[in-house]
Amino acid sequence: MGILHVYTDDQESRQCFLAGLVVRSLSISTSNWRCAETLGDYLAERNIMGIYDIDTRVITRRLRQDGSLIGVLSTERTKTDEELLEMSRSWDIVGVDLISGVSCKAPHDWVDKTNTEWEFNSSKRGGEAFRVIAYDFGIKHNILKRLASYGCKITVVPSTWPASETLKMKPDGVLFSNGPGDPSAVPYAVETVKEIIGKVPAFGICMGHQLLGLALGGKTFKMKFGHHGGNHPVRNLCSGHVEISAQNHNYAVDSSSLPEGVEVTHVNLNDGSCAGLAYPAQNIMSIQYHPEASPGPHDSDYAFREFIQLMKKVKVNSRVMAALSFI
Numbered sequence: 001m002g003i004l005h006v007y008t009d010d011q012e013s014r015q016c017f018l019a020g021l022v023v024r025s026l027s028i029s030t031s032n033w034r035c036a037e038t039l040g041d042y043l044a045e046r047n048i049m050g051i052y053d054i055d056t057r058v059i060t061r062r063l064r065q066d067g068s069l070i071g072v073l074s075t076e077r078t079k080t081d082e083e084l085l086e087m088s089r090s091w092d093i094v095g096v097d098l099i100s101g102v103s104c105k106a107p108h109d110w111v112d113k114t115n116t117e118w119e120f121n122s123s124k125r126g127g128e129a130f131r132v133i134a135y136d137f138g139i140k141h142n143i144l145k146r147l148a149s150y151g152c153k154i155t156v157v158p159s160t161w162p163a164s165e166t167l168k169m170k171p172d173g174v175l176f177s178n179g180p181g182d183p184s185a186v187p188y189a190v191e192t193v194k195e196i197i198g199k200v201p202a203f204g205i206c207m208g209h210q211l212l213g214l215a216l217g218g219k220t221f222k223m224k225f226g227h228h229g230g231n232h233p234v235r236n237l238c239s240g241h242v243e244i245s246a247q248n249h250n251y252a253v254d255s256s257s258l259p260e261g262v263e264v265t266h267v268n269l270n271d272g273s274c275a276g277l278a279y280p281a282q283n284i285m286s287i288q289y290h291p292e293a294s295p296g297p298h299d300s301d302y303a304f305r306e307f308i309q310l311m312k313k314v315k316v317n318s319r320v321m322a323a324l325s326f327i
C-alpha cells in the first residue's frame, strides 16, 4: 500500500476499532512533519483491511438515495455476488449492543490534558477542581483531555459500571460518552443513566446524549444516512449563535417524543433534527455532536465550560443549603 499520514498522537481510543477503510486515493508521498508511519503499515499492524482507488462519489450517491447500507470488503475473488449479499445480510447495526465491545473493562483515572502546543483556549481556569466520573461507551480521548484541561479530576468507568458505585464515589458530575450503534439496544446503559440523573449534574455527548434522551422518556430513531463530517451547522437556541461542528452518528433523539420540561437547546440546521438537550430541573445537558472535535472545528468547546459551570452551581447551592441547615 502507498503512503498516507498517520499521527499516533491523534489516536482517539486505546486501540483502533475500525472494521475496514475505503478511500478514493492514497497519497504516494509523505509531506507532513507529524507523520509517524504509513497508513498501510498502521492498518497491517492491526490486521485491518483497507482498499483504495474506489470511486467513493458513486458510493456517496447510492447512500444518499437509499440510506445507509451494509458493505462487504473481501479479498476472496471467488465469492459470487449472492455470497457477498448473504454476508452483508448476516450483520446489522439495528438492535445490536456495540458499546460492550469497545468500552474499557476496569475503572481508571485520566490525567492527560490537551498538549500545551495545541491548546487553543488560553483563558485562565484556576480555582476548584471538579470530580467527574466518565462512562466509557467508546469514549474519545479528546473528551477526557478537554475535561482535564478545564481542571477536572476524572475517573473513567466501563459501560456496565453500576450507578450505585458511581454515586458512592461522590462525583461533582457524570459524563456519558459517545459510542457506536443503536442506543435503544443497550437498555442496561439507559437504566444506569436513569439511576444517576437527578442526583448529580450530567453531561451527555453523542451516544450519551441519546441515552439521556431515552432515560428522560424520549425515543430515538435511525436516520436515513446519519450525520458524518466536520462541517455541520448547528444553532444554539439559548445564545442564537450558529456553530460549525464535527458530527458522526446514525441515530437521533426524536424531539417530539420528549416530555414536558426537557428543552431542545440545539438544532442541526441541515435537517432540523435535535442536536442538544437540557433538563434544568435535574441539571442535565447534552449535545448530539462532538464539542471535543479532534479532528474538527472548536466552536463547541464552550460546552465543557458550561458543564463546569453547572457542577459549580450545584456545589455552591448544596453548600448554601448545608450552611442554612445549621441556622
Ligand SMILES: NC(=O)CC[C@H](N)C(=O)O
Pocket: 177, 178, 179, 180, 181, 182, 183, 205, 206, 207, 208, 210, 248, 249, 250, 251, 252
Ligand atoms: N458518535 C457517537 O457517539 C455515535 C452515536 C450513536 N451511537 C449513533 O451512531 O447514532
